[in-house]
Amino acid sequence: MSIRVNKAGLLTSIQDLGRRGFQQHGVIISGAMDSYSLRIANLLVGNDEKEAGLEVTLMGPTLEIESDCLVAITGGDLTPSVNGKPVPMWKPLFIPKGSTLSFGPCKTGCRSYLSVAGGFSIDEVLNSKSTYLRGEIGGYKGRALQTDDVLPLSAPAASKPAFLSNELINGVYTSSWSVNYKEFVHFTKKPSVRVMNGSQFDLFTAESKSHFMKEPFKVSNQSDRMGYRMDGPSLQLQEKKELLSEAVSQGSVQVPPDGNPIILLADRQTTGGYPKIAQVITADLPLLAQIKPGESIYFSHILLHEAEKIYLEKEQLLQELKIAINLASTK
């Protein structure tokens, strides 16, 4: 059972929910940028939500499906098609052996996720299948996919939900229902990202603090999985201060001396020494992951307890979704 890469696309890599537990050794977490989309893709094909899938960026790959498989595509709409005909997202798809799965222009977002029932048969490195590109470990040979790679698949567990309802869309069997993804990932023209004050918020000038919360910031072209560099009003400290390095987390907004903030993302370093003006709430990280270089965002301030409430509510919703998918695919 396998999938062959006929064309690699811009940046396609194997990602799960990350390599946790090794940050004190300097090992970065990696993992899916938009974790909600990956988790939902996994649930749709009966996998554990922690299973690894493909993260497809901006210009997707062309994949040859070498054995019958059940897949799901979620995240940004990169116009997926099978044998040249569009296929729906956010629902299970049964793709017959010999089909070609390809992606087209970006309609919404910039990252799609592809999960396959059973998952990819790839060794874990430090408890994770995620590709850590800079460290060249995990995933498929520690790197992004290339033309002619053959990705081996694991057989789906027999007890996993059978595929039902058999609606035929463009030659692909699918379900009559799909996930209402707007609860988890939303795509808008002027996204607003919710932040809490960062550990060094009070060290910034009053003007910088107010600019940060009011003005738009543009995601620069130098952005990648490690972090988004933002162009906007320059943010300055009240006085120059050298900080000691300390742990950072996904969503930390660091400000280097040039005054342009950087939002740390999945492939961030484990520690940093720049002052942190803000911290993006966990529930809004997937929204951020779908913003393309060149697009602008606004930041809005919320308190810790609100951030925690939103986090816990989303997790509750995801648990409910899990139950609903199980019911829908076993009845």
Place this chain on the structure above:
Amino acid sequence: MNQTVTKASAVISPLGDSALVITFGDSIQYDIHKQIKTYKDSIELNPFPGFVECVPAFTNLTIFYNPPEVVAAVGKKQKKEFVSPFEVVSSIIQSKLENEQTEKELNHRTVSIPVCYGGEYGPDLEYVARHHNITPEEVISIHSEGEYLAYMIGFAPGFPFLGGLSEKIATPRRPSPRTSIPAGSVGIAGMQTGVYPISTPGGWQLIGQTPIKLFLPEQNPPSLLQAGDIVKFKPISKEEYQELQAKEGEK
């Protein structure tokens, strides 16, 4: 800002909605390192429900946790009201801090790292010597006589932040960083010294190179050095370097 000052005069503050930071001081001091190491070991030995991992740094310890797991472990009665994962973890940490003894001495492991100094392996050795008006041999002997404490591992997998460099060879970073530094490079930046475990860009003054691997992704722990280790550098010849490198390659 939600902050709590504990009896042990440590400050607990949130790092986003899934981590918190316990700050023990604001400068690099052995006593602070000792407290951090003691609490880290204690939490790892007796993790609370929802604990994910912790990261020690020079003056603080960051604790990562899983909010739904933290809340799930709280009694049913309390759950009717909103339970803040940060507050739950803070109070666990506080009571731990109040009961923890930091009087006892730490056991430090000493790790010896062989280094081939100068030449192609240490392109900035001459510069460091000139900067201090001493000979390259003197730089080597000062660097290799020192004992260095690994305060934290970060920046790159296995990269140690080592304290204890002699002022006699402390040298500012290069004005513009190199775009690629070979793995194993031993460098100096101000009062710090360290070893690059993987090839990365960097601005440190490179005085030598070790054939030993500091990042070991196939092993657990994957880092040769841990926070709290004492590091000593042992000068080796080019021949010894090549011999050791061949052995490392076989592993």
